[in-house]
Structure formats: C-alpha cells, structure tokens
Amino acid sequence: MPQLARDILLSLSARKVHREKMQNRIVKLFLLISAWTVVLAILLIASHRFGHRAINSQQLLRSFSELTPDMQNNRSSSSSSSNDRNIRKSVLGNVKNERKPRLPNCLIIGFSKCGTLALRGFLSLHPDIVSTLREIRYFTLFYKKGVEWYRNQMPPSKEGQVTIEKTPSYILDPEAIERIHEYNSSIKLIIIVRDPITRLQSIYSHTFSDDPKSLKNPTFKEWCDENLRRGQRVMHVANYAPHIEQVYKLFPKENVLVLSEEDLEENPMRVMREAEEFLGLKPSFSKDDFVYSKEKGFYCFNTSSPHYPEILESVVLNRKTGCLGSGKGREHPDIDEKFLKQLVEVIRPFNVRLFKLIGKKFSWENFKDSLR
Numbered sequence: 001m002p003q004l005a006r007d008i009l010l011s012l013s014a015r016k017v018h019r020e021k022m023q024n025r026i027v028k029l030f031l032l033i034s035a036w037t038v039v040l041a042i043l044l045i046a047s048h049r050f051g052h053r054a055i056n057s058q059q060l061l062r063s064f065s066e067l068t069p070d071m072q073n074n075r076s077s078s079s080s081s082s083n084d085r086n087i088r089k090s091v092l093g094n095v096k097n098e099r100k101p102r103l104p105n106c107l108i109i110g111f112s113k114c115g116t117l118a119l120r121g122f123l124s125l126h127p128d129i130v131s132t133l134r135e136i137r138y139f140t141l142f143y144k145k146g147v148e149w150y151r152n153q154m155p156p157s158k159e160g161q162v163t164i165e166k167t168p169s170y171i172l173d174p175e176a177i178e179r180i181h182e183y184n185s186s187i188k189l190i191i192i193v194r195d196p197i198t199r200l201q202s203i204y205s206h207t208f209s210d211d212p213k214s215l216k217n218p219t220f221k222e223w224c225d226e227n228l229r230r231g232q233r234v235m236h237v238a239n240y241a242p243h244i245e246q247v248y249k250l251f252p253k254e255n256v257l258v259l260s261e262e263d264l265e266e267n268p269m270r271v272m273r274e275a276e277e278f279l280g281l282k283p284s285f286s287k288d289d290f291v292y293s294k295e296k297g298f299y300c301f302n303t304s305s306p307h308y309p310e311i312l313e314s315v316v317l318n319r320k321t322g323c324l325g326s327g328k329g330r331e332h333p334d335i336d337e338k339f340l341k342q343l344v345e346v347i348r349p350f351n352v353r354l355f356k357l358i359g360k361k362f363s364w365e366n367f368k369d370s371l372r
C-alpha cells in the first residue's frame with residue numbers, strides 16, 4: 001500500500017474513534033441534564049406543595065416586606081399564581097395571630113377591696129381578653145424599669161385581643177394617672193367602687209386578718225375614729241370622687257367605665273355584658289360560666305364550663321370549687337347603729353358628689369334611706 005493510502009486510512013480510523021468519543025460525551029451530558037431536570041421538577045413540585053409550611057413565617061414575611069409596595073403589587077397582580085397570594089395571606093395571618101406579650105390596652109385602676117380581682121378574673125373568661133395574673137404596679141412603683149419591662153410582664157396575646165392589667169392603687173396616685181395618660185391617652189380604664197362603709201369594713205378585716213379575734217385589735221369604731229382624727233383612711237377610702245375627677249381631667253369619659261362591686265356580686269353576667277360593650281368585644285359570656293356558691297356567698301367560676309381550664313392560667317383560685325381564695329369574703333365587723341348613723345352622715349355628701357360626677361347611682365345598702 002502506498003504511504004498516502006495508509007495515512008488516509010489511519011486518519012479515518014482516528015476520526016472514527018474521536019466521533020465515538022464525542023457521541024459518548026453528548027449522551028452522558030444529555031443524561032446528566034435529564035437527571036437534573038427530573039430533580040428540579042421534583043423539588044419544584046415539593047416546594048409548591050409543602051414549601052410555605054416549611055419556611056419560617058417570619059423569614060417569609062420579612063422577604064415580602066423587603067419588597068417595595070410597588071413590587072408587592074406587581075407581584076400579586078402580575079403573578080398568575082394565586083398561590084403566592086395565599087402564601088402571603090397565610091403568613092400575614094400567622095404573624096397577626098402570633099401570641100406574644102403586648103402592652104395593655106385596658107387597665108383596672110381601682111379601687112382596692114371593691115372586687116377588682118373577681119372583675120379581672122371574670123373578664124378573662126372572654127376569648128378576646130387576656131390579663132396579668134398579678135398586679136404589676138408599673139405606673140406607681142416600677143415606672144423607671146421602662147415600657148419594655150412592662151410589656152414583658154404581660155401574658156402572650158394575639159393581635160386584636162384586649163390585654164388587661166389591674167393595679168387598684170393607680171387611682172390613688174395622680175402621678176400614676178398622668179403617666180398612664182402619657183403612655184396611652186386613648187386607653188380604656190375600668191374603675192369599680194363599693195358602698196364606702198362596706199369597703200371600710202373590708203379593709204378593717206383585711207388589716208387584722210392575721211389574728212382577727214385578738215383583743216389587742218381596736219374595735220371597728222376605734223379604728224375609724226382614729227383614722228377620722230388623723231383625717232386619713234375614712235376620708236380617703238370613702239371619698240371616691242376626687243380620685244375619679246383626676247381621671248376625668250385627662251381621659252374622655254367614654255373611655256372610663258365605672259362599675260359597682262354590689263352589681264358584680266349580684267349579677268356578674270350583667271356586669272360582664274357592660275364591660276364587653278365598653279371594650280367593643282363581641283358578646284361571649286354565658287350564664288353557664290358562673291355558678292353561685294352558697295358557702296362562699298359569691299358567684300364562682302363554673303368548673304364544668306368549657307372555658308374553665310383556660311381560666312386557671314389567669315386567676316389563682318380554689319381549683320375544686322372555682323371560687324377565689326380565702327382572702328375574699330372575710331367576715332366583716334359589726335357596726336353599732338349609732339356609729340353607723342354617724343358614718344352615713346359623714347360619707348353621704350361624698351356619694352352625692354360621686355353620683356353627680358359619674359352620672360349614675362348605685363343602690364348602696366347603708367345609704368338606702370339617706371339617698372332617696
């Protein structure tokens with residue numbers, strides 16, 4: 001074979017080998033691309049189905065909120081996929097429903113020994129109300145700790161729920177009232193009052209509760225006389241109006257609800273309705289939430305109510321009976337008739353001033369003859 005023909009044959013076989021190699025490479029590349037396409041397709045389907053559940057809602061919301069409003073609009077209008085909108089809705093919904101401590105938008109500011117605990121507890125039965133277990137006393141004692149500290153004392157709540165804090169001493173401190181106004185001038189305030197003479201008896205019983213039968217204790221009359229002499233207790237305790245006037249100076253009357261302990265004691269359901277309406281909440285209380293305890297002489301939580309287990313997080317009570325603890329409903333001291341008359345005379349003008357101020361009257365047992 002001439003040299004030229006051999007060279008041509010050799011070059012042809014080399015090209016054949018090269019072509020085969022190329023073909024092999026192309027097939028491998030094709031297979032690789034197909035495999036990746038399948039993997040990507042699986043990932044896409046999976047993310048479509050489960051993605052929004054797996055992604056942390058906060059992250060997703062952040063990524064949404066990082067878009068400019070225009071981009072957000074474009075995104076939702078141009079995107080043919082309604083899924084995007086659904087994801088966004090569900091994420092925003094989740095964040096709105098996220099339970100976290102929120103600052104109170106309603107305060108029970110007074111008066112002590114007027115049923116503030118029963119009031120807060122009963123209100124907590126409402127599905128749109130959460131409340132603090134204890135008195136926080138932020139606006140009186142712990143104001144320096146700052147509002148973030150205050151927020152962290154609050155129970156977790158969802159957006160739209162009402163958070164209630166009760167500290168009955170706020171109302172006695174004009175500076176606290178000013179601080180509350182600075183904090184939130186449109187906050188809702190609840191005040192509960194009681195027949196001033198019964199309130200005096202309640203404070204007396206509380207003061208000497210450690211050893212109620214001790215002969216060392218002053219009698220109720222001695223205790224009142226001593227306080228009257230010093231211009232203290234009786235004036236302070238029996239005269240609600242000046243404290244409420246301080247509140248009305250700063251807050252619109254429609255944001256202040258004044259209730260009475262006697263109504264709460266007699267008919268908690270009616271008082272709850274009034275509070276519900278004041279707070280702009282849907283009616284949710286039911287008569288079955290409360291049950292009268294003959295033994296205690298008060299309405300207690302109905303332990304068979306479906307709401308009962310939840311309430312245990314908000315109120316310290318006797319789990320078996322559903323009644324507030326032994327600190328409530330103490331025996332009150334007797335008052336002799338002559339002294340009662342004297343007290344009524346001293347206190348009656350205070351009540352007149354109160355009823356004129358708040359625009360309603362309470363039928364208080366000790367004053368029923370003198371108020372007609």
Ligand SMILES: Nc1ncnc2c1ncn2[C@@H]1O[C@H](COP(=O)(O)OS(=O)(=O)O)[C@@H](OP(=O)(O)O)[C@H]1O
Binds near residue numbers: 168330
């Ligand atoms: N349903 C129910 N259960 C228990 N107690 C009730 C209830 N309704 C009203 N009250 C009256 O609440 C009085 C105590 O008032 P406070 O809770 O405001 O007291 S405190 O200031 O928080 O110590 C307490 O006063 P005392 O009877 O003098 O103990 C009760 O009379």
